[in-house]
Amino acid sequence: MIKPYVSIFFMILLLTAYGSCSREESLVIPSQYSFWERTVDIDLNVPIPGHMDNLRRIFMNETGFSYLRENPEAGNSIPALFPDGTMIVKEIYESPTVQPGEAPQSLMAMVKSSGHSDARGGWLWVVKDFSTGKENIFTDQFCVTCHSDANNSHPYGDRNAESQFRDYLFHFPDAADSLP
Amino acid sequence: MPPKRQIFRSKDSEGVFLFEIYEPLINKPNCASCHGPDHTVRGVIHLTNDITGAIQQQRIFIAAGASLSLLMLITLITILASFLHRMVIGPVKQIGVVCETISAGNFETSVAIEGNNEIARLGITVNQMITGLKERYELSKYVSSSTIQALTGQSAGKRVPLTVLFSDIRGFTAFSEAKDPETVVEALSRILSAQSEIITSLGGDIDKYVGDEIMATFTGKSGPRNSVEAALSIMELMDKSDQFSDLKVGIGINSGVALLGRIGSAQRADYTVIGDAVNIASRICAKAASGTVYITETTARFVHDSFRLSSPESLTVKGKKDAVKVFHVIERAKKRELS
Numbered sequence: 001m002i003k004p005y006v007s008i009f010f011m012i013l014l015l016t017a018y019g020s021c022s023r024e025e026s027l028v029i030p031s032q033y034s035f036w037e038r039t040v041d042i043d044l045n046v047p048i049p050g051h052m053d054n055l056r057r058i059f060m061n062e063t064g065f066s067y068l069r070e071n072p073e074a075g076n077s078i079p080a081l082f083p084d085g086t087m088i089v090k091e092i093y094e095s096p097t098v099q100p101g102e103a104p105q106s107l108m109a110m111v112k113s114s115g116h117s118d119a120r121g122g123w124l125w126v127v128k129d130f131s132t133g134k135e136n137i138f139t140d141q142f143c144v145t146c147h148s149d150a151n152n153s154h155p156y157g158d159r160n161a162e163s164q165f166r167d168y169l170f171h172f173p174d175a176a177d178s179l180p
Numbered sequence: 181m182p183p184k185r186q187i188f189r190s191k192d193s194e195g196v197f198l199f200e201i202y203e204p205l206i207n208k209p210n211c212a213s214c215h216g217p218d219h220t221v222r223g224v225i226h227l228t229n230d231i232t233g234a235i236q237q238q239r240i241f242i243a244a245g246a247s248l249s250l251l252m253l254i255t256l257i258t259i260l261a262s263f264l265h266r267m268v269i270g271p272v273k274q275i276g277v278v279c280e281t282i283s284a285g286n287f288e289t290s291v292a293i294e295g296n297n298e299i300a301r302l303g304i305t306v307n308q309m310i311t312g313l314k315e316r317y318e319l320s321k322y323v324s325s326s327t328i329q330a331l332t333g334q335s336a337g338k339r340v341p342l343t344v345l346f347s348d349i350r351g352f353t354a355f356s357e358a359k360d361p362e363t364v365v366e367a368l369s370r371i372l373s374a375q376s377e378i379i380t381s382l383g384g385d386i387d388k389y390v391g392d393e394i395m396a397t398f399t400g401k402s403g404p405r406n407s408v409e410a411a412l413s414i415m416e417l418m419d420k421s422d423q424f425s426d427l428k429v430g431i432g433i434n435s436g437v438a439l440l441g442r443i444g445s446a447q448r449a450d451y452t453v454i455g456d457a458v459n460i461a462s463r464i465c466a467k468a469a470s471g472t473v474y475i476t477e478t479t480a481r482f483v484h485d486s487f488r489l490s491s492p493e494s495l496t497v498k499g500k501k502d503a504v505k506v507f508h509v510i511e512r513a514k515k516r517e518l519s
Contacts, residue, residue: 047217049207050182142182142206149209156209170209 027135028126029109033059033089039173045096046156050146055093057104060173063112064088068175075172079165081122086112088169105130108143110168120144121168144168183221189231197235201227271299275306287314337441343403343479344438344458345384346465347375347414347431349392355427367425368392371418375429378413382406387452395462397453404435404482408509411473412487419471432465434458434476463497464506473509480507488513 036059044056064086067074074080091104107128114122118137125143128135147168153160156170166172183204190198203225207215215222274291281289290310291303349355349371356364375394376386383406384396398407411431418424436457442449457478464474480489490508497504 048209049212049217049220052218052220138182140182140184142184145206146208152210154209155213 027128028111028124028137029087029089029107029128029135033061033087033107033109036061036089037065037173039088039169040157040171043098044171048156050143051092053096055096055098057091057093058171059089059091061085061087065173065175068173072175075164075166075169076162077164080167080169080172081165082112082167084112084114086110103130121148123168183224195232196230197232199229199231201225203227267297268299271303275303278306278310282310282313287317337439339437340399340440340453341435341437342440342453342457343398343407343433343435344453344461345379345394345396345398345407345411345431345433346462347394347396347411347429348465348468350428350430350470352392352427355425367427371424371427371429374417374421374424375414378417379410382410382413384410388450393465395458404433404479405486407433408473408475408479408483408487409512412509412512415471415473428470430465430468430470431473432461432463432468432475433473433479434461434464435479435482436460459499460497460504463499464495464504467495467497467506474506475509477505477507486513487511 039058039060044058045053047053064082067082067086071078071080088110090108092106092108093102094105107126107130109124109126109128111124111126112122113119113124116124118124118139120138120141121144123144125138126135127138147170150160150168150170150172151165152163154170157172160166160172183206185204186200186202188200190200192198204221205223205225207217207219207222209217211222271291271294278289278291287310290307293300293303293307349368352368355367359367371392372389372394379386379394379396382398383400383402384398387395387397389395396407396410398404398410411433414429414431418428434457436455438453438455438457440451440453442451443454444450460476464476468474474495475483475489477492480492483489488510490510492505492507494503495506
């Protein structure tokens with residue numbers, strides 16, 4: 001009679017352990033993001049609310065660039081709507097200039113996951129603090145509130161003069177940048 | 181961490197309750213064009229609303245709700261208690277009172293039955309028990325105690341030491357012929373009842389009534405003394421009272437071993453004593469004159485210190501070849517004589 005209870009106990013223990021492990025493994029931002037293409041070649045250090053003048057470098061995965069190559073008019077003459085799986089990672093450095101060998105102090109990522117309950121505007125807004133090594137998903141409206149301006153004319157990059165829907169991206173990437 | 185909306189309730193120094201919202205105003209890129217990009221939060225919108233009235237109203241509602249709930253609870257408990265008292269406690273107490281009344285020896289009582297629930301069924305059972313007890317009590321008037329005991333015990337015969345008392349009314353045949361039957365029966369009942377009361381009060385057991393005769397038995401160490409005491413008491417009562425139509429009794433007492441058991445047939449039986457000790461008591465009773473108590477030598481050995489006895493007499497009795505030595509009980513012994 002004891003055996004079934006022992007089995008159930010160990011099963012629960014196993015599931016709990018799996019749940020804990022899977023949470024650790026479910027880090028959103030992959031470590032190889034720095035091998036992706038950058039959306040803007042230049043280092044961004046123009047002061048902007050939220051990031052101030054901290055230097056920023058932005059990378060996008062192949063899913064995003066493939067979409068742009070297949071839809072070259074997206075974000076210009078037609079609205080842009082990146083597919084699920086698109087990931088954009090923004091390195092945030094401590095100062096406006098990067099010293100050789102300097103690592104970013106944090107990462108901020110947009111992960112297209114339109115069906116996720118924490119998604120805002122179809123994106124998960126994720127921050128990774130290297131001082132703690134932990135990732136957090138923003139569940140409030142802070143990020144999306146600012147980035148919603150990207151879908152109208154704004155003061156950055158090409159300024160989106162046509163007020164085209166650009167799926168919350170200010171510095172809308174050029175697909176040609178990712179070509180070999 | 182990004183600024184977040186804060187919502188809370190507060191109370192100022194004047195006791196006013198405020199509902200407050202702090203909403204950060206983000207310096208969005210389009211705002212930064214004019215307001216500058218060097219700050220993330222342009223300001224905070226602070227909204228307050230006096231909710232004292234609402235709070236008070238809420239408190240009134242809570243107090244009213246709690247009072248109403250308490251009132252309902254009390255009402256419910258009262259109804260439940262009343263229901264329990266009416267349906268359970270009251271009837272159980274009544275059954276308790278009835279049982280106490282029965283314990284006091286009064287069988288003229290019963291439980292009032294209401295409804296058809298468990299309590300009512302208990303009341304019915306108690307009433308049946310009362311009926312049974314009453315019947316047994318009434319039966320005890322007609323049947324000896326030993327017979328009643330035998331009904332619940334063994335019926336096999338056994339030899340027991342005892343003292344047998346016979347009391348017979350003298351001149352009763354002539355009395356019964358001269359009086360009407362009602363008077364006879366009434367007088368007989370009165371005399372037998374008076375004797376029986378004395379006998380039972382001294383621990384004797386009425387074995388049977390045979391016409392105008394009583395047969396009683398006394399057991400135990402004090403049996404002989406109690407039987408003689410009963411005989412003297414009967415004589416004194418008959419002498420003093422004028423309610424016995426001047427009738428007198430003659431009494432014979434004998435002690436010995438007799439056979440106690442169920443005597444009779446399967447249809448009709450008595451639980452009684454038989455034997456020589458009984459026969460001798462009966463025979464000397466027949467010889468005892470009106471107002472006389474005869475005891476045999478066997479009994480006399482037990483009681484000579486307690487009673488003043490006559491010199492022994494020899495009586496020839498039916499069924500006995502040898503004469504039986506008997507003593508006439510004169511009176512109770514005086515204390516100084518006892519010493």
